[in-house]
Amino acid sequence: MKIGKGLSTSYIVLGIVLIIIAAVAGYYAGLSAGKGVQVTTTTVLQTVTQTKTITETLGATTTTQTTTTTPTQTTTSTPTTTTPAKETKIVIGVTDKVTDLDPANAYDFYTWEVLSNIMEGLVKYKPGTTQIVPAIAERWEVKDNGKVWIFYLRKDVKFADGTPLTAKDVVRSIERVMRINGDPAWLVTSFVDKVEALDDYTVKFTLKKPVSYFLALVATPPYFPVHPAYNPDQVDSDQTAGGAGPYKIVKWVRDQELVLEVNPYYYGEKPKIQKVIIRFYKDATTLRLAIENGEIDIAWRTLRPIDIESLKNNPNLQVIEVPGAFIRYMILNCQMEPTNNKLVRQAIAAAIDRNDIAQRVFMGTVEPLYSLVPIGMWSHIDVFKEKYGDGNIELAKQLLAKAGYNENNKLKLELWYTPTHYGDTEADLAQVLKEQLEATGVIEVTIKSAEWTTYLDYTRKGMLMISLYGWYPDYIDPDDYLTPFLHSEANSWTGSGYSNPEVDKLLDEAAVKTDQNERAKYYEQVQKILAEDVPIIPLIQGKLFMVAKKDVGGIILDPTMLFRYYLLYWKS
Amino acid sequence: MVIGMRIIDYLLRLRTGLGYPGKGFIIAGLGILIPLLLMTLLAPLISPYDPTKGSRDILQPPSPAHFFGTNNLGQDLFSRILWGGRVVLTVVLVSTILSAAIGVPLGLLSGYLGGKIDRALAMIMDSIYAFPGLILAIALASVLGPSIINAAAAIAVVYIPTYFRMTRGPTLQLKASQYVEAAIATGAPTKRIIFRHILPNLAPTLTVVFTLNTADSILTEAGLSFLGFVVTPPTPDWGFDLKAGQPFLPAGYWWLITFPGIFIILLSLGFGLLGEGLNELLSPKEKTI
Amino acid sequence: MGLGRFIAVRALLMIPTVLILLTFVFFVMRIIPGDPILAMVGMKAPPQRIEELRHMAGLDKPPYIQYIEYLWNVLHGDLGRSMIWGRRPVINEIMDRFPATLELTISAFTVSVLIGLLTGSMAALRKGSKTDTAMRLYGLIAWTLFIPWFGMMLQIVFGVWLHWLPIAGRIDPDLAPPRITGLYVLDSILTGRWDSLVSAIRYLILPSITLGVVLSGAYTRLVRNNLVEVFGQDYMTTYRAMGLPPKSLLRKALRNAFIPLITMMGLQFAILLAGAVLTETTFSWPGMGTFLLERIIYVDYTTVQGTIVFFALFVALINFIVDIIYAIIDPRVRY
Numbered sequence A: 001m002k003i004g005k006g007l008s009t010s011y012i013v014l015g016i017v018l019i020i021i022a023a024v025a026g027y028y029a030g031l032s033a034g035k036g037v038q039v040t041t042t043t044v045l046q047t048v049t050q051t052k053t054i055t056e057t058l059g060a061t062t063t064t065q066t067t068t069t070t071p072t073q074t075t076t077s078t079p080t081t082t083t084p085a086k087e088t089k090i091v092i093g094v095t096d097k098v099t100d101l102d103p104a105n106a107y108d109f110y111t112w113e114v115l116s117n118i119m120e121g122l123v124k125y126k127p128g129t130t131q132i133v134p135a136i137a138e139r140w141e142v143k144d145n146g147k148v149w150i151f152y153l154r155k156d157v158k159f160a161d162g163t164p165l166t167a168k169d170v171v172r173s174i175e176r177v178m179r180i181n182g183d184p185a186w187l188v189t190s191f192v193d194k195v196e197a198l199d200d201y202t203v204k205f206t207l208k209k210p211v212s213y214f215l216a217l218v219a220t221p222p223y224f225p226v227h228p229a230y231n232p233d234q235v236d237s238d239q240t241a242g243g244a245g246p247y248k249i250v251k252w253v254r255d256q257e258l259v260l261e262v263n264p265y266y267y268g269e270k271p272k273i274q275k276v277i278i279r280f281y282k283d284a285t286t287l288r289l290a291i292e293n294g295e296i297d298i299a300w301r302t303l304r305p306i307d308i309e310s311l312k313n314n315p316n317l318q319v320i321e322v323p324g325a326f327i328r329y330m331i332l333n334c335q336m337e338p339t340n341n342k343l344v345r346q347a348i349a350a351a352i353d354r355n356d357i358a359q360r361v362f363m364g365t366v367e368p369l370y371s372l373v374p375i376g377m378w379s380h381i382d383v384f385k386e387k388y389g390d391g392n393i394e395l396a397k398q399l400l401a402k403a404g405y406n407e408n409n410k411l412k413l414e415l416w417y418t419p420t421h422y423g424d425t426e427a428d429l430a431q432v433l434k435e436q437l438e439a440t441g442v443i444e445v446t447i448k449s450a451e452w453t454t455y456l457d458y459t460r461k462g463m464l465m466i467s468l469y470g471w472y473p474d475y476i477d478p479d480d481y482l483t484p485f486l487h488s489e490a491n492s493w494t495g496s497g498y499s500n501p502e503v504d505k506l507l508d509e510a511a512v513k514t515d516q517n518e519r520a521k522y523y524e525q526v527q528k529i530l531a532e533d534v535p536i537i538p539l540i541q542g543k544l545f546m547v548a549k550k551d552v553g554g555i556i557l558d559p560t561m562l563f564r565y566y567l568l569y570w571k572s
Numbered sequence B: 001m002v003i004g005m006r007i008i009d010y011l012l013r014l015r016t017g018l019g020y021p022g023k024g025f026i027i028a029g030l031g032i033l034i035p036l037l038l039m040t041l042l043a044p045l046i047s048p049y050d051p052t053k054g055s056r057d058i059l060q061p062p063s064p065a066h067f068f069g070t071n072n073l074g075q076d077l078f079s080r081i082l083w084g085g086r087v088v089l090t091v092v093l094v095s096t097i098l099s100a101a102i103g104v105p106l107g108l109l110s111g112y113l114g115g116k117i118d119r120a121l122a123m124i125m126d127s128i129y130a131f132p133g134l135i136l137a138i139a140l141a142s143v144l145g146p147s148i149i150n151a152a153a154a155i156a157v158v159y160i161p162t163y164f165r166m167t168r169g170p171t172l173q174l175k176a177s178q179y180v181e182a183a184i185a186t187g188a189p190t191k192r193i194i195f196r197h198i199l200p201n202l203a204p205t206l207t208v209v210f211t212l213n214t215a216d217s218i219l220t221e222a223g224l225s226f227l228g229f230v231v232t233p234p235t236p237d238w239g240f241d242l243k244a245g246q247p248f249l250p251a252g253y254w255w256l257i258t259f260p261g262i263f264i265i266l267l268s269l270g271f272g273l274l275g276e277g278l279n280e281l282l283s284p285k286e287k288t289i
Numbered sequence C: 001m002g003l004g005r006f007i008a009v010r011a012l013l014m015i016p017t018v019l020i021l022l023t024f025v026f027f028v029m030r031i032i033p034g035d036p037i038l039a040m041v042g043m044k045a046p047p048q049r050i051e052e053l054r055h056m057a058g059l060d061k062p063p064y065i066q067y068i069e070y071l072w073n074v075l076h077g078d079l080g081r082s083m084i085w086g087r088r089p090v091i092n093e094i095m096d097r098f099p100a101t102l103e104l105t106i107s108a109f110t111v112s113v114l115i116g117l118l119t120g121s122m123a124a125l126r127k128g129s130k131t132d133t134a135m136r137l138y139g140l141i142a143w144t145l146f147i148p149w150f151g152m153m154l155q156i157v158f159g160v161w162l163h164w165l166p167i168a169g170r171i172d173p174d175l176a177p178p179r180i181t182g183l184y185v186l187d188s189i190l191t192g193r194w195d196s197l198v199s200a201i202r203y204l205i206l207p208s209i210t211l212g213v214v215l216s217g218a219y220t221r222l223v224r225n226n227l228v229e230v231f232g233q234d235y236m237t238t239y240r241a242m243g244l245p246p247k248s249l250l251r252k253a254l255r256n257a258f259i260p261l262i263t264m265m266g267l268q269f270a271i272l273l274a275g276a277v278l279t280e281t282t283f284s285w286p287g288m289g290t291f292l293l294e295r296i297i298y299v300d301y302t303t304v305q306g307t308i309v310f311f312a313l314f315v316a317l318i319n320f321i322v323d324i325i326y327a328i329i330d331p332r333v334r335y
Helices: A009-036 A042-046 A052-064 A109-118 A167-180 A183-189 A214-218 A284-292 A305-311 A342-351 A354-361 A383-388 A393-402 A426-438 A452-460 A478-486 A501-512 A516-533 B002-016 B024-041 B077-113 B115-130 B133-144 B148-176 B178-185 B190-226 B238-248 B255-281 C003-031 C036-041 C047-057 C063-075 C090-125 C130-144 C147-161 C184-190 C194-231 C234-241 C246-266 C269-283 C288-297 C301-329
Strands: A089-094 A123-125 A132-134 A137-143 A148-153 A192-199 A202-207 A247-253 A257-262 A275-280 A317-332 A366-368 A411-417 A443-449 A466-471 A536-549
Touching (some): A109 A247, A132 A137, A148 A167, A167 A192, A167 A202, A284 A305, A284 B238, A305 A536, A305 B238, A342 A383, A342 A411, A342 A426, A342 A516, A354 A426, A354 A536, A411 A426, A426 A466, A452 A466, A452 C036, A478 A501, A478 A516, B077 B115, B077 B148, B077 B238, B115 C003, B115 C301, B133 B148, B133 B190, B133 C003, B133 C269, B133 C301, B148 B178, B178 B190, B190 B238, B190 B255, B238 B255, B238 C147, B255 C147, C036 C047, C090 C184, C090 C194, C090 C269, C090 C288, C130 C194, C147 C194, C147 C269, C234 C246, C246 C301, C269 C288, C288 C301
Parallel strands (some): A411 A466
Antiparallel strands (some): A192 A202, A247 A257, A257 A275, A317 A466
8 A cells, every 4th residue: 555655645535535426427417418418308299189289399399409418307198197098009118228319310221210200202112012102202214214303292291290391301401312312311312412402392303324223222211201300410319390290299218118109190091090109129038028927018139039939829929921022141262262162152052952041040920032122123033043943951961062172172161240230140141041951962061150240351361261140221212132242333331342243244234124023024033143153142031920819900011121110000 | 256255264264263064075075076066977878869969959948868869959958067067067177277377376476476576466356356357357348259269378378366365465474474584584595485495384274265266167168158157058068057047037937947057056166165164274373262 | 534534535536536437448349340320321432422421420530539529529418319319318328227227127126135145144044064065055056046047937937938027128108107207116106007017027026036036146145154154143142041032133233234234135146137238138127237238238328338438437426335335334344
């Protein structure tokens, strides 16, 4: 204890006092700031019938977000004490996060789902299909061979506070996305050259080059018109003003709760459920227990396969199942020994048994997938099944023999997976793949793993021989399932190093053609080349599962994977 | 970490002359450890299945065909437990030896030489020691990536301060003792003093510390493995298997989690009992009041 | 050295401890391949966009400059903003989770002290008997109970089979009391929400027992040895000679040993926190442990650093307080 000797006691005491004060002050500062994030409008919660009071309190919604440091002492009223009648409320549980309420920066599926319920684009998908129908725009024209798109807006569209939505808002919102240049901005900036308002209700897009799937792009959140309250130059992550969707946000506590209420100014058919509460759960176990105990009415993304299986036996619950657009695949490094050998890649493709994977790893909650274009989407063909079959050990052996491998000279492979990002079935998937490949007797697989960021870093640097990845589409079009993987100018993120000028050409041409049948021919050809070159092996396609109470109606799911809260209702 | 408390306790008892009766602990400890060690050593001979190969018999409850049942991939859990012991023991022994090999010499030198270096080292060691060990190991292991050697290194870092403290303190005392001062006065070289006069005096304490430390690092290894920082599948490891069984808990598949945990505890308990017994055996000054 | 001086020195010693850990974690995080930007932009972002974001976040500067800047900010009480998911201030993120960990550790600590006192005094009263050995064995076994396993066993018995208690989460979300301190039990009492209180306690039981029992292993022997020491003292011998019954003897001994015991138990706070990480993971408890693990995986530099600094400060502060109490009780410590 000699250290204190040289210092005068009073200084030291002063120091401690300061430390303690700082610690206490820090605690309370953090406390009140933490509270401030809850953008709560108590008055809205108390309103059972939606009448004029909502318009008055909406002012409060927009003002509270500017005064985020105000401790919300007013939260004494709670959902239970002000619960409206059962018919008007539905509670949905998820394990996902809402990352960023600003469509200029949000780039994950769950946030997009929420945005699609509180905002609307010029066009949208007809529920249950992948067909695009008018939304804020009642019609549109294509000019200049697909280079100029003109949208004519409805005249009765209003934001959730009654402000009319005009062409200027559309232009402002899209220019804002381009200016902020957030994560999903490429969906706009790579295609749109200029957007302008021809008059109050006409918007003109001039594209960089013709884009056949432009409507699919316009249906994505970066194209959604947002309320003028959004900061024009910066990402506005906790902004709750929303757009002109069927619902509006009335309460938002990050990672805990999001409360939506009907937007009284919505131009379309009003939702049947007055209030939708979304609860954020930490993991699949808590979500499962919540639906079992009746804490929530609907358990949405993502339950574990084993939980879905056992919840099917629960008489109080219904399990809804539809094909999803989520695909899983493995990327083979075409620049690295020994997977740079096409025969090796083909042998791997032949040895894999997708049915076994679907059963043992995912307990039947997924479907085997034999192409990168998902099942049910136009131009899909089962190319891998046609060429290799499933679990075709004999063919794999032949191909390997041709490549010079046998029992004495085994093919040594490294298979990488990432343990948390794709859920806890990932280690099982890697193990089953190893087992299947080793069943040839000629392959030896070493499994390696890295956490997500490291995994991405290694992948981008082309350091992984075989890696497991998954894909959610950005827009619903075969282009989004092929170009990012196979086009040599777009697939650097895969680390496969695959490049085939013929594929590039086919994809470029397909992107600018406007006729779907004509495009389909190009995509079919690309898929055939994919099965021949095997830079990527599709494995499975996810199904969407929703577990809900028996009397919840209006659950319509489709490959866009956006769950529409505004279609829900209570049976009986 | 708990080891620190036991050491305090140990020293306390040295000072106050408290103690417990019982070679029973050593016998009990060995009674657990010897079968466990045999089991893991003989795993290739007695394991009924390949621990890494799955089958179509998934999620089978314990039966004569599969003593501990099978997991969701159809792997035999009994075989996985047998083989998993090898991984656990390797990691734990490598890490304990590593931390002793670094901590003890540092503690000796630091305590013997004293001065600024000693104070600086002591401060660094104390700050690591004061911090929750598992959290530190997690941070290190996540940098290094999952592998047996990396995990051993991460665990070793956590325990270096324990050895350092356990060596430095007594060294300081011994150095101040007349016995060593006399040796210094006769002009004996430092090396000789350390190896002939100080180290032998530390040996009993260090043996006990080593054993108890092993018991503790088994739990740390299991914790790291549980969080996915030790092995990649299909390598069997108890902590990892426990984690793999967790998703199946709400659906009631109890055997997936029960057995790996029991073995972690048995192994740790075995070393714990042994350490307790050794503690008494090697501390002749103790008397029971 | 005087008490004031002792306090001062102990307070100053907290600074290097925190600094060493901060430095350590800062550079360790930089060694991990990949950075939070990669985790956030998604797989498809073009390389130039990633560079741009790195530049915006200041990650393109040399690490030592980042380090100096970070240190400067920390000295000014600014832990920075998280680098992922909404980029919230780190202090807010911590304050959202810390009460959960605090609630768990306080209640687990209580459980372990109670068990420790009970088993320890049983052993001390019948020193050398079979009870003593049994309690000693209990201490060892409790200490080796691997937290996730013990937690899962409780979950499967009391949650899955008997349906008595919830096995994951912190409270029924419908019943979460308004936030005053963030400690649900306290908040429900303060606001008079009895349904919330019941729910909070029901969720708290299994995790607290898990952590509490495991920790109690160390306390059993601590209590036993301290009591044995007290029993050995002259005044206790006098009491015994006076023919006081064992119960009164124990009461007197406990009165003497209580405060030193609690302080020594407090010294083990670091173990409590390490145990809390595993307990939280097992019970999906939304506290600092699960939070730290989640952010380590996404190498969220600022958040992980901030959390570690916070942990270190917290441990140091607890030790500091305990040391001072200890120094007041037992002046020998101060030399």
